[in-house]
Every structure is written in C-alpha cells, then in structure tokens.
Amino acid sequence: MDNILEVKNLNCIFNKGRKTQVNALKDVSFELKAGECLGIIGESGSGKSTSARIITRLVKASDGEVVIDGRSSSDISNKELYKIVQMVFQTPVESFNPRVKLGDGVGESLRNNGVSKSETKERVEKLLVECGLPKEYYDKYPHEVSGGECQRAAIARALANEPKILICDEATSSLDVTVQKEIIALLNGIREKRGSDISIMFISHDIALVQQFCDKVVVMNKGQVVEKGDANEIIMNSKEDYTKKLIASVL
Amino acid sequence: MKKMKINTKKKLIFFGTLAVLLLVFSIFSEYLTPYDPYEQDLSIAKQAPSAEHLLGTDRYGRDMLSRVIIGSQASIYSTLILVAVITIIGTIIGIICGLSGKAVDVILMRISDIFLAFPGLVFALAIAGVLGGGIHNAIIALAAVSWPKFARLARSQTLAIKETAFIEASKLSGTGVFKMVFKHILPNIIGPILVTAVLDIGTMMMELAGLSFLGLGAKPPIAEWGSMMSDARSMLATAPWIVMAPGIAIFISVMIFNLLGDTLRDFADPKGR
Amino acid sequence: MKNIISYDNVEIKYGDNIAVTDISFGVGKGEILGIVGESGSGKSTIIKAAMGLLGEGGTVSGGDILYNNRSLLNVSKKERLNINGPELGMIFQFAGSSFCPVRKIGTQLYEVVKAHKDISKEEFHSQVNELLDKLGFEDTVRILESYPNELSGGMQQRVGIVAAMLLNPKVLLADEPTSAMDVTIQKQAVEEMLKVRDVFGTSIILVTHNIGVVNAMADNLLVLRHGHIVEMGKTDDVINNPSEDYTKKLMEAVPRIKVSN
Numbered sequence: 001m002d003n004i005l006e007v008k009n010l011n012c013i014f015n016k017g018r019k020t021q022v023n024a025l026k027d028v029s030f031e032l033k034a035g036e037c038l039g040i041i042g043e044s045g046s047g048k049s050t051s052a053r054i055i056t057r058l059v060k061a062s063d064g065e066v067v068i069d070g071r072s073s074s075d076i077s078n079k080e081l082y083k084i085v086q087m088v089f090q091t092p093v094e095s096f097n098p099r100v101k102l103g104d105g106v107g108e109s110l111r112n113n114g115v116s117k118s119e120t121k122e123r124v125e126k127l128l129v130e131c132g133l134p135k136e137y138y139d140k141y142p143h144e145v146s147g148g149e150c151q152r153a154a155i156a157r158a159l160a161n162e163p164k165i166l167i168c169d170e171a172t173s174s175l176d177v178t179v180q181k182e183i184i185a186l187l188n189g190i191r192e193k194r195g196s197d198i199s200i201m202f203i204s205h206d207i208a209l210v211q212q213f214c215d216k217v218v219v220m221n222k223g224q225v226v227e228k229g230d231a232n233e234i235i236m237n238s239k240e241d242y243t244k245k246l247i248a249s250v251l
Numbered sequence: 252m253k254k255m256k257i258n259t260k261k262k263l264i265f266f267g268t269l270a271v272l273l274l275v276f277s278i279f280s281e282y283l284t285p286y287d288p289y290e291q292d293l294s295i296a297k298q299a300p301s302a303e304h305l306l307g308t309d310r311y312g313r314d315m316l317s318r319v320i321i322g323s324q325a326s327i328y329s330t331l332i333l334v335a336v337i338t339i340i341g342t343i344i345g346i347i348c349g350l351s352g353k354a355v356d357v358i359l360m361r362i363s364d365i366f367l368a369f370p371g372l373v374f375a376l377a378i379a380g381v382l383g384g385g386i387h388n389a390i391i392a393l394a395a396v397s398w399p400k401f402a403r404l405a406r407s408q409t410l411a412i413k414e415t416a417f418i419e420a421s422k423l424s425g426t427g428v429f430k431m432v433f434k435h436i437l438p439n440i441i442g443p444i445l446v447t448a449v450l451d452i453g454t455m456m457m458e459l460a461g462l463s464f465l466g467l468g469a470k471p472p473i474a475e476w477g478s479m480m481s482d483a484r485s486m487l488a489t490a491p492w493i494v495m496a497p498g499i500a501i502f503i504s505v506m507i508f509n510l511l512g513d514t515l516r517d518f519a520d521p522k523g524r
Numbered sequence: 525m526k527n528i529i530s531y532d533n534v535e536i537k538y539g540d541n542i543a544v545t546d547i548s549f550g551v552g553k554g555e556i557l558g559i560v561g562e563s564g565s566g567k568s569t570i571i572k573a574a575m576g577l578l579g580e581g582g583t584v585s586g587g588d589i590l591y592n593n594r595s596l597l598n599v600s601k602k603e604r605l606n607i608n609g610p611e612l613g614m615i616f617q618f619a620g621s622s623f624c625p626v627r628k629i630g631t632q633l634y635e636v637v638k639a640h641k642d643i644s645k646e647e648f649h650s651q652v653n654e655l656l657d658k659l660g661f662e663d664t665v666r667i668l669e670s671y672p673n674e675l676s677g678g679m680q681q682r683v684g685i686v687a688a689m690l691l692n693p694k695v696l697l698a699d700e701p702t703s704a705m706d707v708t709i710q711k712q713a714v715e716e717m718l719k720v721r722d723v724f725g726t727s728i729i730l731v732t733h734n735i736g737v738v739n740a741m742a743d744n745l746l747v748l749r750h751g752h753i754v755e756m757g758k759t760d761d762v763i764n765n766p767s768e769d770y771t772k773k774l775m776e777a778v779p780r781i782k783v784s785n
Binding site: 056058078079082083086087089090091094095096097098099100105108109112113154157158160 | 417420434
C-alpha cells in the first residue's frame with residue numbers, strides 16, 4: 001500500500017521571537033496509507049489540530065514538508081489541493097455561513113470548479129442523501145437543523161469533489177454520544193463504499209473512539225509525536241510513559 | 252422580553268416612516284414651496300412671521316418657509332451622499348486591512364490613526380479651506396476625515412469573522428477572495444456598519460451645516476440650512492426667525508435620524524430585544 | 525437514609541415551554557447523584573432551579589425542592605445569600621470565566637468568604653491553606669498569588685472547586701464540571717471532588733454528559749431525556765444493566781477503551 005499522505009519533520013512556531021513564542025509543532029512526522037484511517041490523539045495544545053491546519057494550508061508551517069500522493073504539497077495549487085484534501089470541522093453549525101442555504105454551502109466547491117447550477121443541485125442532493133439527509137435539506141439554513149444533521153451536511157460538503165484524504169478535526173466532539181455513533185457509522189459507510197479511494201485522518205481527544213474507529217494511531221504531546229503505530233497495539237500495550245498515563249486517565 | 256421586542260419594532264417603524272417622509276419631502280420640495288425661494292423683493296424684507304409668510308422673510312424679502320423647504324434638498328442629500336461615501340470607502344479599506352494583515356494593515360491603520368488624532372471638524376475645515384468653498388468640496392473634506400471610523404469597525408468585524416469555521420470551510424471549497432468578501436464576509440458584518448452609518452447621518456448633517464455656516468460649504472444664494480444661518484447671524488437680535496427657521500429644520504432632521512439610528516441599534520442587538 | 529436535598533414532582537417551565545417535568549429524587553448526606561442526558565434534556569435546568577438561577581422566564585411551575593425540609597422555592601433575595609454559598613455550593617463548566625481577570629485568586633477567594641461571614645485575612649489564610657492541603661494542592665502560595673489567566677484551565681477549574689468548598693456547603697451542585705478538560709486533568713478534578721465528599725461529607729449532584737465521569741463518581745444515576753426521567757438507580761446497575769431502551773442505546777453509544785483482547 002502506498003502512502004497517500006506523508007508529513008515530514010513539520011515545525012511550526014507561533015509568535016516567533018516574541019515573549020509569547022509557542023513551538024506548536026516540533027519535528028512532527030507521520031504517514032497515512034491509502035484507504036487507511038489514522039487517528040491522532042493528544043490533549044489540548046498537543047498540536048493535533050495544527051498538523052491538520054498545515055496540511056489544509058490554513059496555517060503555514062515554519063519548516064518541513066507535506067507530501068500528498070507522492071508530490072510535494074508546495075508544488076500543488078490551492079485549487080488542486082482542495083480537490084484532494086478536505087476537512088470536517090469541530091463545530092458543525094458554525095462551519096456553515098448562517099445566511100447561506102445548506103445546499104449552496106455543500107455545492108460551493110462544485111460551483112467554484114465550474115459545474116453548472118442545475119448539475120450542482122443534482123449532485124448536492126445526491127450527496128445529502130448519501131450522508132443520510134433528505135434532499136429537501138438543500139433549502140434549509142444551518143440554524144434550522146440539529147448539530148448532527150449539520151455535521152452530515154459538512155461531510156457531504158467535504159465529499160463533493162471526491163477527495164482522497166478526509167481530515168476530521170474533532171468532528172464528533174461537540175455532538176451527543178448517540179449522534180456521534182451515527183456519524184461514525186456514516187464515516188464507516190463512506191470508507192466501505194470507497195475502499196482505498198479515501199483515507200481518513202481522524203483527530204480526537206477521545207481515545208476509546210479512536211481505538212474503535214481507526215487502524216493506526218499517532219499519539220502527540222506538546223507538539224511532538226510520542227508514539228505511532230497500530231491503534232490496538234498502542235492503546236493496549238504502549239511502551240511510552242505519556243501514552244500509558246493518558247490511557248490510564250480515561251474514566 | 253417579548254414585549255420589548257415589539258416596542259422596538261414599533262419604534263423602528265415609526266422613526267423609519269418619519270425618515271422616509273423627510274426624504275420624500277425633500278425630493279418633492281420644489282413643488283411644495285409656497286413662493287419662489289430665490290425671488291427677491293426688498294419691499295417685504297425682514298418681515299416677521301405672518302399668515303402670508305409663515306416663517307417670515309429674510310433680508311432680501313425671500314420667503315423663509317420656501318427657503319427652508321428647498322434647503323432640505325441641499326442639506327439632506329449632501330449628507331446622505333457624504334455618509335454613503337464614507338461608509339463605502341471605510342468598509343472597503345477596513346475589509347482590506349482585516350483580510351490582508353501585516354504591512355498593508357499597519358500602513359492603512361496608521362493613516363487612519365492620523366485622521367482620528369485630529370479634531371475632525373478642524374481638519375475638515377483646513378481641507379475645505381485649501382480646496383475652496385462649495386458643497387462638493389465640503390463633502391470631500393468631511394469624507395476625508397470621517398472614513399476611519401468605518402474602516403476601524405469593518406476591520407474589527409472582518410478580523411472576528413475571518414477566524415470562523417465557515418470562512419475556513421469556504422476556503423477549502425476553493426472560494427476566491429472576491430466571492431469570499433461578497434458572499435461570506437460582507438453579509439455577516441454589514442449590520443453593525445449600517446447602524447453606525449444611520450447614527451452618523453445626524454452628526455454629518457451637523458458638521459456639513461457647520462462648514463456651510465463658516466462659509467466653507469454651500470455658497471449663497473443656494474438655500475442650505477447651514478449657510479442660511481450663517482447669512483442671518485448678524486440679524487439674530489433684530490430678526491431671530493431668519494436664524495431660527497433653518498436651525499429648527501436641522502434640529503428636527505438630526506433628531507429623526509439619530510432616533511432612527513438608536514432604534515436600529517437596539518433592534519439589531521439581540522440582547523436588547 | 526434521610527435526604528438532605530430532595531425534588532418532589534418538580535416541573536420547570538421557560539415561558540410556556542415545559543423544560544422538565546415529573547422530576548423526583550433525593551440525595552442523602554455524603555451521597556453523589558449523577559444526572560446524565562444529552563443536550564436539551566434539561567439536566568442543567570434541574571440544578572439551576574435549586575440555586576434560583578433559572579434566569580428570566582424560567583419558573584418552577586410544579587412540585588417542590590426541599591433542602592433540609594425547607595422549600596427552596598420562593599426564597600427572598602436576602603435568604604438566598606444565606607443559602608447559595610454556605611448551604612449549596614455550585615461549580616460551573618468554565619470556572620475560569622467566573623473569576624475576575626484583573627485580581628488575584630487569593631483576593632477573590634477572600635471576598636467570597638467575607639461576603640458571608642466576618643473573618644480576618646489571617647484567619648482566612650489559615651483556613652484556605654488547610655482546605656488546599658486537604659484537597660492535595662501543592663504550592664498553595666503560588667496559586668493564591670496568581671491571576672486567573674496565569675493558571676491553566678484545569679487548575680482554574682480545581683480552584684473553582686476550592687471556591688465552592690470555602691464556605692463548607694452541605695450540597696455541591698456541579699454543572700458539567702469536567703467537560704472542558706483534557707482527560708488527565710479531568711481525572712484529577714474527579715479525584716478532588718471525591719476527596720471533598722470523603723473529607724467533608726458533602727453531598728454532590730453532578731450534571732454531565734460524560735458517562736465515564738459519573739461511573740467514576742456517582743453512587744446513584746438518573747438518566748434524563750427530553751425533560752423526563754428515563755431511569756434511576758444505582759450507578760452500576762444503570763450503566764451495566766439498563767432496563768430502558770433509551771438507556772441501553774445511550775450506554776451502547778459510549779465508546780469504551782479496550783485494554784486487552
């Protein structure tokens with residue numbers, strides 16, 4: 001199996017040279033194989049989200065390389081990158097413009113890539129249905145639907161351009177557990193249907209959830225990778241003290 | 252709580268209607284004047300208010316009521332143009348600053364600091380003085396010193412919204428800068444900017460009238476409330492109505508727009524509802 | 525066992541909307557009751573009612589809340605001061621934001637105590653040091669001399685627990701006390717609250733969506749859904765042998781760590 005995503009020696013420093021300097025990432029490296037699901041766990045400030053935001057270019061790395069599908073990310077234009085990598089955010093409702101219909105939000109990338117209005121509508125409705133929403137939700141506004149439904153729409157939006165990499169940044173953390181279970185089932189369905197065409201990077205502080213859902217796991221602490229490998233292996237027989245402490249803290 | 256909301260809504264409708272009436276009134280002011288506001292007749296100069304001339308006549312025997320009515324055009328329209336100009340320019344600069352960050356932001360904001368550091372009217376006076384009088388130059392002068400307020404507001408609103416998840420999600424959908432501004436940023440920040448603009452109408456009307464009063468705005472014989480007052484100030488003791496009439500007109504218009512602005516702010520603020 | 529606080533058929537409305545209805549339970553001395561439910565189930569509303577913190581439009585429209593056989597409804601503002609704090613303590617989800625950012629923690633804690641009883645600074649210091657000691661805090665001087673933002677979020681939350689315990693209330697009401705925390709700090713906070721119960725015999729009503737936390741802390745568990753009690757019983761029984769379908773569904777949805785194959 002090939003690596004669809006390789007992160008090599010990423011460093012990220014915020015407020016460089018100032019008193020408030022934070023080394024958010026220190027030599028972070030990990031890789032995601034095609035068709036795999038990689039969990040990233042760690043406490044707040046561990047650098048999980050920063051890694052994701054560097055991959056999606058919402059934050060600039062100070063140093064290091066991201067390789068996507070065998071090509072250095074620096075050689076890929078924004079337009080192309082966002083057809084390959086997509087992200088689902090922690091806050092479902094806030095990730096949609098309150099003044100724009102859900103359907104238009106989901107179809108935004110299609111419209112930006114020159115798909116006609118009528119075809120976009122058709123494809124968006126299909127995506128909504130695939131993500132477990134009735135197609136009438138096209139015309140709803142974000143505040144009219146529940147958080148779980150909004151997150152389904154956000155997943156539909158992320159899938160619109162058939163990305164190869166889907167990053168879920170604490171995508172279920174703000175949801176109730178029963179809703180979380182439904183979203184995980186939806187993601188499992190998406191993985192089953194697309195096989196090695198989709199790889200997921202699943203960022204979460206919920207270790208039990210990561211163990212259930214992911215094949216591999218990366219444990220991060222204070223901007224560094226503590227440990228990485230097979231999810232069950234690491235969570236059941238960790239060799240690192242930090243990981244052991246983290247797992248022992250789960251109630 | 253619910254009751255309060257209804258009251259705000261009623262107030263909004265009330266003051267909104269008054270403001271619209273004022274605008275309609277000034278549009279049709281030409282047809283509403285009882286006499287020709289520019290016709291001089293020295294034989295009836297400086298007459299006190301009477302049944303024939305409700306607000307009296309000025310020193311050239313022109314009917315004051317007609318002049319106040321026609322004066323609404325210059326006063327209200329120049330104010331609205333002025334407010335529109337500073338709102339648009341300020342918002343554009345503010346959004347540019349908020350989005351670009353770094354050098355562009357620093358430079359533009361320091362420029363706005365310079366304008367904010369001077370007393371506005373004094374600076375406007377200087378600019379209008381250099382440009383020479385006239386209503387157009389007065390508008391330019393006031394616009395030059397008044398945009399920073401809107402730039403600051405638009406900038407802070409843009410900075411706040413720039414970090415939200417939906418802007419980031421839209422970036423990931425490959426949305427370009429222009430579409431981002433017009434579809435995602437502007438609709439979500441325009442509320443407070445419009446409220447500020449409406450609240451500013453009163454202030455700007457006063458400042459415009461002030462410039463005219465000092466002889467740097469509308470030039471006689473054009474009927475404009477500020478210059479009319481300036482024109483008549485030497486007669487304050489002998490013929491007070493000539494000063495009072497445009498003064499009261501300014502007072503009423505400023506009042507209407509200020510109250511409308513206040514109500515609009517209460518209405519836009521969800522906590523106040 | 526005699527109940528120190530009890531709810532008797534309580535119904536709470538916001539405006540004309542019923543938020544919770546038919547709520548009856550009791551908590552004895554030193555007991556911990558967990559109230560779990562998903563968002564919108566009305567779990568926070570229940571404890572806010574006891575504190576008189578329902579806010580505008582919120583009213584207890586039926587039943588009664590009794591503290592030591594005394595109704596907590598229709599309490600005058602003046603009596604409230606003698607109840608909230610000395611009798612009922614409260615811990616909020618974001619304790620950090622309930623501290624004033626520009627004054628030192630020690631000063632603010634002193635004010636809390638001072639508002640309720642006449643006490644000198646020296647007495648206060650010995651009292652607070654003793655309390656911090658009992659709860660296992662290290663470098664107590666640093667904490668008291670810090671401004672809120674100089675402490676980590678988890679530490680702020682722990683100080684929030686101290687603030688609530690300063691007046692030695694008989695009942696502690698905790699609204700999602702650990703929800704904003706990382707797991708390692710959450711564990712500390714849970715241990716702290718358990719210590720509070722063991723040392724002072726405080727009864728705790730714990731509202732949370734986190735099943736792991738109630739499992740670690742609560743003696744009894746109440747499952748709430750859409751403002752109704754679905755199930756109530758010993759924590760172990762409810763979590764491991766739920767009798768209602770909804771509870772089963774809820775417990776199944778909670779991901780649990782597998783420690784071995």
